[in-house]
Amino acid sequence: MALQESRQRVIWLDLLRVVTTCFVPMAHLCSNVINQTPGVLSGDYLTLNFVNSMCRWVVPMFVMISGVFFLNKEKECDPKKIFKKNVVRMATAFIFWSLLYALQQNLLPAIGSHKEIPPFSKRAFLEDFITGEYHMWYLYMIALLYLVTPLIKVFTDNATKKQLETFMVLSFIFANVMPMIISIPFMKEIGFKDIYDDMTVGFISGYVGIYIGGQYMVRYPFRKKVRTLIYIMGIVGYLLMSGLNLWFAVENDEPTKKFLDVEHASNTMIAYAIFTFFQHVVSKYEFKEKAVKAIKWLSARSFGVYLCHVFVMRFFQYFGIQVIHFDPKIARIDLTHLSHIYFPPIIAIPVLTVLVIIGSLGISWVFSKIPVLKKYVV
Numbered sequence: 428m429a430l431q432e433s434r435q436r437v438i439w440l441d442l443l444r445v446v447t448t449c450f451v452p453m454a455h456l457c458s459n460v461i462n463q464t465p466g467v468l469s470g471d472y473l474t475l476n477f478v479n480s481m482c483r484w485v486v487p488m489f490v491m492i493s494g495v496f497f498l499n500k501e502k503e504c505d506p507k508k509i510f511k512k513n514v515v516r517m518a519t520a521f522i523f524w525s526l527l528y529a530l531q532q533n534l535l536p537a538i539g540s541h542k543e544i545p546p547f548s549k550r551a552f553l554e555d556f557i558t559g560e561y562h563m564w565y566l567y568m569i570a571l572l573y574l575v576t577p578l579i580k581v582f583t584d585n586a587t588k589k590q591l592e593t594f595m596v597l598s599f600i601f602a603n604v605m606p607m608i609i610s611i612p613f614m615k616e617i618g619f620k621d622i623y624d625d626m627t628v629g630f631i632s633g634y635v636g637i638y639i640g641g642q643y644m645v646r647y648p649f650r651k652k653v654r655t656l657i658y659i660m661g662i663v664g665y666l667l668m669s670g671l672n673l674w675f676a677v678e679n680d681e682p683t684k685k686f687l688d689v690e691h692a693s694n695t696m697i698a699y700a701i702f703t704f705f706q707h708v709v710s711k712y713e714f715k716e717k718a719v720k721a722i723k724w725l726s727a728r729s730f731g732v733y734l735c736h737v738f739v740m741r742f743f744q745y746f747g748i749q750v751i752h753f754d755p756k757i758a759r760i761d762l763t764h765l766s767h768i769y770f771p772p773i774i775a776i777p778v779l780t781v782l783v784i785i786g787s788l789g790i791s792w793v794f795s796k797i798p799v800l801k802k803y804v805v
Contacts (some may be wrong), residue, residue: 428468429511429635430531433729434476435478438710438719438722438723439705439709439710439712440492440495440705441722441723441726442709442722443702443705443709444489444549444726445487445490445703445711445722445725445726445729446721447488447492447598447658447729448485448729448732448733449479449484449784450482450484450586451482451485451562451649451732451733451736451776452739452740452780452783452784452787453478453776454479454482454483454485455561455562455736455737455779456740456749456750456776456779456780456783456799457475457478457479457482457750457772457776458684458749459478459740459751459753460475460477461476461683461684462681462683462684462784463680463682463749463751464682465590465680465752466682466802467673467677467680467681468595468677470771470772471751472682473673474673474771474772474773474776475617475750475751475772475776476676476758477651477669478670478772478776479684479687480665480669480672480687482710483668483687483688483689483691483693483697484563484694484697484698484701485622485695486689486694486697487633487634487637487689487694487698488698488701489569489644489700490563490569490572490634490637490638490641491637491638491640491641491644491698491699491702492641493569493572493629493638493641494637494638494640494641494642495641495642495644495645495741496575496641497509497576497580497638498576498579498580498583498638498641499642499649500583500584500642500646500649504576504580504632504774506577506579509573509574509576509577510573510574512568513573514570514573514574514684515803516802516803517566517569517570517799519803519804520566520730520803520804520805521563521566521567521570521706523566523800523804524554524559524560524561524563524734524735525555525557525560526557527738527739528555528560528563528737529552529553529555529556530552531738531741532551532552532555532560533547533548533551533552533555534685535546535759553580560737561737562733562737563734565733567578567636572635572638574633575635576750577638579638582594583639583642589679590644591647592643592708594625594639595639595640595643596638597636598635598639599636599637599692599695602632602633602635602637602664603630603689603690603691603692603695604635604692606688606690606691606692607671607686607688607691607692610624610686610688610691611683616699617708620697625690628768637695637698640699640805641702644699644706645706646703648706648707649659649703649707654703654707656698657699657703658703658704659702660696660699660700661696661697661699661700661701662700662721663695663696664668664692664693664697664700665693665697667692667693668687668691668694668697670685670694671686672684672685672686672687677749689728698777709730709773719792720766720780725788726796728788728791728792728795728805730788730791730805731787731794731795731804731805732787732794734783734791734804735787735790735791736783736784736786736787738787738790739782739783739786739790740783742786743779743783744757744759744783745758745759745760746758746759746760747762748779749770750770750775750776751769751770751772751778752767752769752770753765753768754767755765755767755771779781791805
C-alpha cells in the first residue's frame with residue numbers, strides 16, 4: 428500500500444527526519460577528533476568509536492525518507508517540476524553554503540592575535556568552493572538522485588514486489604556489502620577489489636537501492652517476524668561496524684575510521700532497523716497538537732541545520748573546544764594564558780551536540796525568515 432497522507436502517518440517521518448538530523452553533528456564532532464585520541468584502547472577512543480558507530484546511518488536514512496515521498500506510486504512525477512523545485516534548490520544551496528565555507532576556510536582560520544594570516548590563494552579558494560565542505564557531498568548525490576527519479580519511478584511504479592526485492596538485495600550486495608568487504612586489507616591483497624571493480628553495475632550501485640527501499644517499506648510493511656529480524660540485523664550491523672573498526676585500530680595500533688564509511692552494509696542495516704521502529708512503533712503514538720507543530724517546525728529547519736552545523740562546530744573550535752578537551756593551543760584566538768582542560772567524551776559529546784544543534788537551529792530559523800533564503804538555501 429502507498430503512503431497515506433494522514434497526519435499520523437506523516438508526523439513519524441517528520442520526527443524521523445528531526446532525529447536523523449540531530450545525529451549528524453554528533454557524528455562529525457566525534458569524527459573530527461577520533462584520530463587525536465591517545466591510544467586505541469584508551470577510554471577516549473573506545474567511547475568515540477562506540478558513539479560514532481551509532482551515528483553513521485544518517486545518510487542512508489535521509490535517502491530512504493526521500494524515497495518515501497518522491498517514489499510514491501500515487502504521486503505525479505513531473506521531471507520539469509523536480510528540476511525546478513528540487514534540483515535547482517540543491518544547486519543554489521550548494522553555491523551559497525560552499526561560498527561561505529570556502530571564504531571561512533581561506534580567511535577566518537588564521538584570525539587571532541597569535542596567528543599569522545597566510546596569503547589568500549585563489550586556487551585553494553576555488554578548490555574549496557567546487558568540492559564544498561566535507562558534509563556537502565550529499566547535495567551532489569541527492570541532486571543526481573532527483574534527476575533520475577522519473578526513470579526510477581517508471582520501474583518502481585510497475586515492478587512487482589518480488590522485482591523490487593530482487594533489486595534491493597542486489598543493490599545491498601554490490602553497493603553496501605562489497606565495499607565493506609574490500610575495506611578489509613586481506614581482501615585487497617588477494618585481488619577481491621579488482622574482481623569487484625570488474626563486476627560493478629552502475630544502476631544498482633550508489634544509493635538507488637536504499638532510495639527504493641524507503642518506498643518499498645511503506646508500500647509493503649513488514650510482518651512482525653520480519654520486523655524482529657530487521658531489528659536483529661540492525662544490532663548486528665552496529666556490532667559489526669564498531670567491532671571491525673576497533674579490530675583494525677588494534678591491528679595497526681592507531682585510531683581509525685576505516686569501517687565507518689556511510690556506504691558500508693552495517694549502516695544500511697541500522698537504517699532499515701531504525702526506519703522500521705519509527706514506522707511500526709512511533710507511528711502508533713498519538714501526538715498532541717503542540718507536539719505535532721513542534722515536530723513539523725523542527726523538520727522544516729532540518730535541511731538548514733544540516734548545511735550550517737559545521738559553522739557552529741567551528742565556532743567552538745575557534746575557542747579551542749572539542750569533545751575531548753579545551754586546548755588553548757588550537758584556539759584561533761589567543762587563549763594561551765588558560766590551561767588545558769580534559770573533557771570526558773561520554774559527557775562532552777551530548778553536551779556539545781546539543782549546543783551545536785541549538786546554534787544551527789537559530790541560524791536556520793533566521794534564514795527561514797528571509798523569503799529568498801528560505802526558498803533557495805535552507
